[in-house]
Amino acid sequence: MAGLYQTAAGLLERAQRRQGAVKSLVYNSKYANIKQLYALVCETLRYSDILQEIISSSKLLKEEKKLKMNLAKVLVYDLLFGKGLKGSGGWKATLQKHHARLQAELARLKIRRKVSRNEDLLAPVAKTAEALLPRYARVNTLKTSTDDVIDYFKRQGYTYLGQASSVQELGHLSGKQFLTDCHVPELLVFSPRTDFHKDFLYRSGHIILQDKASSLPAFLLDPPSGSHVIDACAAPGNKTSHLAAILKNTGKIFAFDLDTKRLATMSTLLLRAGVTCHEMANQDFLQVEPCDPKYMNVTHILLDPSCSGSGIVDRLNHLTNDEKSSCEERLQALAGFQQKMLSHALSFPAVQRVVYSTCSLHQQENEAVVKDALERNGTFRLVNVLPSWTHRGLDTFSGAVCTLRASPAETFTNGFFVALLERKSEGEECRETFSTSCNSVEVELPYKLAAPSTKHKKRKVNMVSH
């Protein structure tokens, strides 16, 4: 069992060096009991600051010279907060020697902070962000219908409250209540901590467990049936399967990714979801030739590139905050890569719409990337998506208000950013040569926002051209 603690400590080290998202690091670790490892790593991260304080005040590392901080954290977590140390001998025996002192330090800490429960020691962000987030389940319309899934959950004892009329309602679900989302009609919303990983509908690909923010890019891109679409950074494929559902498995999705392991996971996910209209390639999107005849009919591109992941709630970034300088460098490198990717997407000759998204909170990876792309490419403009969505892009350039941000506190989702770029019509381009930068133009909104009977309805909104 020593392998569990050593593996968990190694993963904490890698997460601190920002070598990947905690979830992917765990899943790629090949450890036999992934669930146990994931729980240990996440809980240790949640209690990271507390553990550090207890370990320092108990002088554990001074007495046990071979013990390093991350290994100490996972061991002390299991000893004090978990179900007790597993295995026998080795570090278990060492830690048992210090058990009484560590427990006394924990008790002292609780007295100092005037709390009685371990949970109350957690900083508000570690406690509330997680507790705020509802569980989202996207109905896979390739396999079933929203009505059938609602009936299924009702039969399982859940109470259906209808369609949410505002985002706020999503944050007030408790027990076995559930709603249909107020923006994405195929998204069902359950109370936080609802777990469907063992549910038949999840295992059979009838529902996809996907955060609401992450379901916005495909929903907003909204390619019509039969279109040719590129998913530029596709693995593990949540957005690809959403695109396939919107396309009703017609047309074509060219899905690219650099990471072979993630592509393998994607294969399984797409098979389970019944996706058949895709072509997967282990290829750098930047090397995909826009003028290749194969892509001449590509009209829609979803670009969800690698990012810092600073918006993901379960990544518990406070653990890595001490690496501020490398973080700045890394942000710059990421932003440079994202700018290249977005410019490349806009260079496909027939492309009409490109959705750009990240799970980052950093302006450098979000508004700045979009602003750069629009400055380089005058033939695209931003679409003012979901006008009723109050959390907009940071006001760093004149069109930023057209973009969306998402966050646990404001939208009950992970932190996220989405921008939809659309090719200007020829007439529009000409008009702009002689007009000011702010125009009122007709834009097509996804049918879910329009009257139920019309697939695409023209709405007049204020558009900012760049």
Ligand SMILES: C[S@@+](CC[C@H](N)C(=O)[O-])C[C@H]1O[C@@H](n2cnc3c(N)ncnc32)[C@H](O)[C@@H]1O
């Ligand atoms: C945020 S993840 C994509 C998540 C995916 N869209 C989903 O919803 O399941 C970013 C992905 O971009 C891939 N990637 C990074 N650089 C790439 C490149 N130059 N070309 C293609 N894929 C790339 C990474 O391997 C990673 O899988």
